[in-house]
Amino acid sequence: MDGNGRWAKSRWLPRAAGHRAGVSVLTPLIETAGELGVRTLTLYAFSTENWARPSTEVETLMTLFLETARSKVPELNERGARLRFLGRREHLPHRVREAMEEAENLTSGNGVIDVYVALNYGGRSELVDAARRMIRDGLDPDAVNEATFASYLYAPEVPEIDLLIRTSGELRVSNFLLWQIAYAEFYVTETLWPDFSPEEFRRAVASFAARSRRRGGV
Ligand code: IPE
Ligand code: MG
Numbered sequence: 255m256d257g258n259g260r261w262a263k264s265r266w267l268p269r270a271a272g273h274r275a276g277v278s279v280l281t282p283l284i285e286t287a288g289e290l291g292v293r294t295l296t297l298y299a300f301s302t303e304n305w306a307r308p309s310t311e312v313e314t315l316m317t318l319f320l321e322t323a324r325s326k327v328p329e330l331n332e333r334g335a336r337l338r339f340l341g342r343r344e345h346l347p348h349r350v351r352e353a354m355e356e357a358e359n360l361t362s363g364n365g366v367i368d369v370y371v372a373l374n375y376g377g378r379s380e381l382v383d384a385a386r387r388m389i390r391d392g393l394d395p396d397a398v399n400e401a402t403f404a405s406y407l408y409a410p411e412v413p414e415i416d417l418l419i420r421t422s423g424e425l426r427v428s429n430f431l432l433w434q435i436a437y438a439e440f441y442v443t444e445t446l447w448p449d450f451s452p453e454e455f456r457r458a459v460a461s462f463a464a465r466s467r468r469r470g471g472v
């Protein structure tokens with residue numbers, strides 16, 4: 255979900271206004287995902303690198319997560335979304351962690367769409383955390399294969415990523431789901447996240463559907 259800052263800047267607004275505008279597009283997009291038959295949607299909300307932003311912006315983002323949890327979770331719950339979070343929880347403010355747990359508990363029985371929110375998430379951290387847990391579990395190195403490794407990721411049930419949408423024109427992966435994107439198709443758009451519309455989401459999925467995926471084959 256990139257481009258909130260630039261969206262705000264182009265309107266002479268503070269960056270926080272861009273983040274707020276970014277939140278407001280979430281519900282229509284999640285609804286559209288459901289209509290399109292998308293079973294799993296992962297949103298990259300805050301990376302392990304985002305702590306490097308000025309503390310005022312980090313605080314704004316944390317407050318916004320709390321507000322968003324309060325305002326959107328009941329609504330998403332009614333629409334049948336199951337919410338889960340990916341990332342290192344231990345460094346997040348206590349209140350944010352509580353809100354995450356509440357959202358997960360409230361929505362755990364839902365089945366229309368799985369919505370994962372990557373919060374304090376880093377692809378490398380996820381791989382390091384998986385390796386640490388495998389070693390702690392005393393796994394036999396020769397018994398570790400790709401399936402074993404995948405079972406140690408934050409959410410082993412998440413299927414491989416089919417389509418990765420990158421807004422605001424950036425041509426990089428930015429430490430997102432490094433394991434899971436091995437064969438992901440990319441859709442890069444200049445559109446800034448707050449302007450990313452259900453129509454464009456549909457176009458992205460249509461573009462994905464028209465591609466032939468060979469996964470190294472012919
Ligand atoms: C949102 O966009 C990403 C978050 C960390 C919430 P940015 O804040 O990165 O926006 P730009 O890149 O400055 O436009
Ligand atoms: Mg950015």
